[in-house]
Structure formats: structure tokens, C-alpha cells
Amino acid sequence: MSIEVLDPGPLATLQDRGRRGWAHLGVPRAGALDRGAAALALRLVGGAPDDAVVETTLGGIVLRTHRAVTLAVTGAPCRVGVGRRAVAHGAPVTVPAGAVVTVGPATEGVRSYVALAGGLDADPVLGSRSTDTLAWVGPPRLAAGQLLAVGRPGPLPEPPAAVVVRRRERVLRLHPGPRVDWLAGAAWAGLDGAEYAVAPDSDRVGLRLTGPRIARREGELPSEGIVLGAVQLPPSGEPVVFLADHPTTGGYPVVAIVDDDDLDLCAQLRPGERVVLRVV
Structure with missing residues (x-):
């Protein structure tokens, strides 16, 4: 030890x-x-x-x-x-x-x-x-x-200079999810450029966003599989981005999937910080 x-x-x-x-x-x-x-x-x-x-x-x-x-x-x-x-x-x-x-x-x-x-x-x-x-x-x-x-260390690599990683622009790119048809009217197009704040109860399970309410179809679905980056839309109309500790199933519609390259940004967004959604 x-x-x-x-x-x-x-x-x-x-x-x-x-x-x-x-x-x-x-x-x-x-x-x-x-x-x-x-x-x-x-x-x-x-x-x-x-x-x-x-x-x-x-x-x-x-x-x-x-x-x-x-x-x-x-x-x-x-x-x-x-x-x-x-x-x-x-x-x-x-x-x-x-x-x-x-x-x-x-x-x-x-x-x-x-x-x-x-x-x-x-x-x-x-x-x-x-x-x-x-x-x-x-x-x-x-x-x-x-x-x-x-454990017992192996040979160290050549000593690099200190690495400075610049924070990326706070933008999450969205791909259509399996239940994108649950969005009402022009709600999908309305997501492009929508700005949200990170909610205080965000954690390793999910990035919870507060801001514009997204209109969606009435009712609920039987539980179905959830993947990393799934954007679930509860009745509140405020999206939740599922992260590494997400449940494996859920009943709210998954209307979008966050681009895999943007998931690391989700790990570093603080409560109160603002993020822009971008439809791709």
C-alpha cells in the first residue's frame, strides 16, 4: 500500500x-x-x-x-x-x-x-x-x-512539457435520437442555437439543463434502452443528457444523441454555466 x-x-x-x-x-x-x-x-x-x-x-x-x-x-x-x-x-x-x-x-x-x-x-x-x-x-x-x-511502474515516457488543455467552446452538437418524432411541430429545428444553463443537481448520472421548454407529444413510453449521450425529454420539457453512470433503461423519449466528441465537455460544465445546443 x-x-x-x-x-x-x-x-x-x-x-x-x-x-x-x-x-x-x-x-x-x-x-x-x-x-x-x-x-x-x-x-x-x-x-x-x-x-x-x-x-x-x-x-x-x-x-x-x-x-x-x-x-x-x-x-x-x-x-x-x-x-x-x-x-x-x-x-x-x-x-x-x-x-x-x-x-x-x-x-x-x-x-x-x-x-x-x-x-x-x-x-x-x-x-x-x-x-x-x-x-x-x-x-x-x-x-x-x-x-x-x-503497481510496479514501468519505464516512464520521455518527459513532455506541461500540457495545457484549453477549454472548448460550450457547444453540444446533437444528432437525431430514436424518438425525435415525439417533438411537436418545429421543436427539433428550434433546438438549434437554444441556450441552457447547467442545473445544480447535475452529476455523473446526467447533465440536467434548465432553459427553454421543448414541446413534446403527450403520454409516455414503455421503458427502453438508454445509451451514453442520450438526450431524454421528461414532461418538464427541459432536456437531460445521460452520462457515464446513466440508468440502462428509461421511459421518457430520447429525442437526440450528443456527439461523442462533446461528452468530455459535459464532464466539466459547472452548475450555472451556459451551454448552446447545435443540431447537426
Whole structure:
């Protein structure tokens, strides 16, 4: 055991690329919400694509090393410190044994990712080390005093310069969903350019949007399958974008699908921030 959690912040979980192939049994995929940021963190420390990382939420995390380890922090910009010394965000950092590593609160965005050379070891559940916050399948959320095992690191890649990832324009591109015919009149065309605010109850399950009400057909559907990025339209007329911990079925019509390349943006949108929908 080489890493100790001193303060997990509001919500810190282990995530990898998720557990695929279990939706027919009602098990969500889970996995890192900002897939690009998690993959970048692993590349910086020479990790394998399926290694687990720590995903933090808004408030960061504080760790203590029990042996020397190399780590990298990516995703939401934040202050990263080793003891009293500030170190680079988006670059590999070798930390001595006994050091306290502080991943500070996100200064913008929501989720930061901590990868360690050698990978974080935990017992996989259905083939994944990801924590699903809908049904709490997989490892429990990280807690103060918890010890995390780190595997034996391989050779580190050539040290890159610090990586600065610019935030993308807050636009979500929409493709027609299987129930687009449930939209009333010109509602589909009206989505193009519609602006919404991110609701405070958004989480790993879904990005909830508040703004213009979308007119839809009366009634409800029998439950049917839901996929990552599905845009469901409840009776309120305000859309919900389903993210990694989404339920596997739902009865509200799925009127659109968010472009896969825009899902990482959903992971970093803060409550109150505005986002524009674009029909493609």
C-alpha cells in the first residue's frame, strides 16, 4: 500500500474505461467522465489505457505517499502541491515517500484526474475498477484513511512539457435520437442555437439543463434502452443528457444523441454555466 487518502474532498472515486457489456443486466458502464483528461494523465506517467485513475469533483483531494511515486494531474485546472511546493498541472511529477500531495479545488471545470505510474490497484467488479455512483457497483467512494495500492511502474515516457488543455467552446452538437418524432411541430429545428444553463443537481448520472421548454407529444413510453449521450425529454420539457453512470433503461423519449466528441465537455460544465445546443 503506497498511497493514503488524507482528505477525499466532496467526491473522489476510482475510474477506468468502464465496464462494457453489462447493460442487458441493468449495470451501467461508469468510467471516467472526461475520458480525454483521464487518458492524458495515464500517458504522462506511462500507464496502460485500462489503468485506473482518481477522479475528483470540484474540491480536489489530499494524499500521502508511502513510497516514492510518479504522478500527473489533468482535467479541471487546479493548484497541485507537494508539501508547500507548487508543481505543474498536466505534467509528470516524481514525489518522495512521506510527501503530502494536494490537488486543490478546481478553478474552472469540475473534475480533475490523478494518475500514478504503475496504476492504482483495486479488485475489479465485472471487469472494471470504476465506481458507479448510480448503483454503487465497483469500489466504494474514496474515504479518509483509505490506503490505495500502486503497481510496479514501468519505464516512464520521455518527459513532455506541461500540457495545457484549453477549454472548448460550450457547444453540444446533437444528432437525431430514436424518438425525435415525439417533438411537436418545429421543436427539433428550434433546438438549434437554444441556450441552457447547467442545473445544480447535475452529476455523473446526467447533465440536467434548465432553459427553454421543448414541446413534446403527450403520454409516455414503455421503458427502453438508454445509451451514453442520450438526450431524454421528461414532461418538464427541459432536456437531460445521460452520462457515464446513466440508468440502462428509461421511459421518457430520447429525442437526440450528443456527439461523442462533446461528452468530455459535459464532464466539466459547472452548475450555472451556459451551454448552446447545435443540431447537426
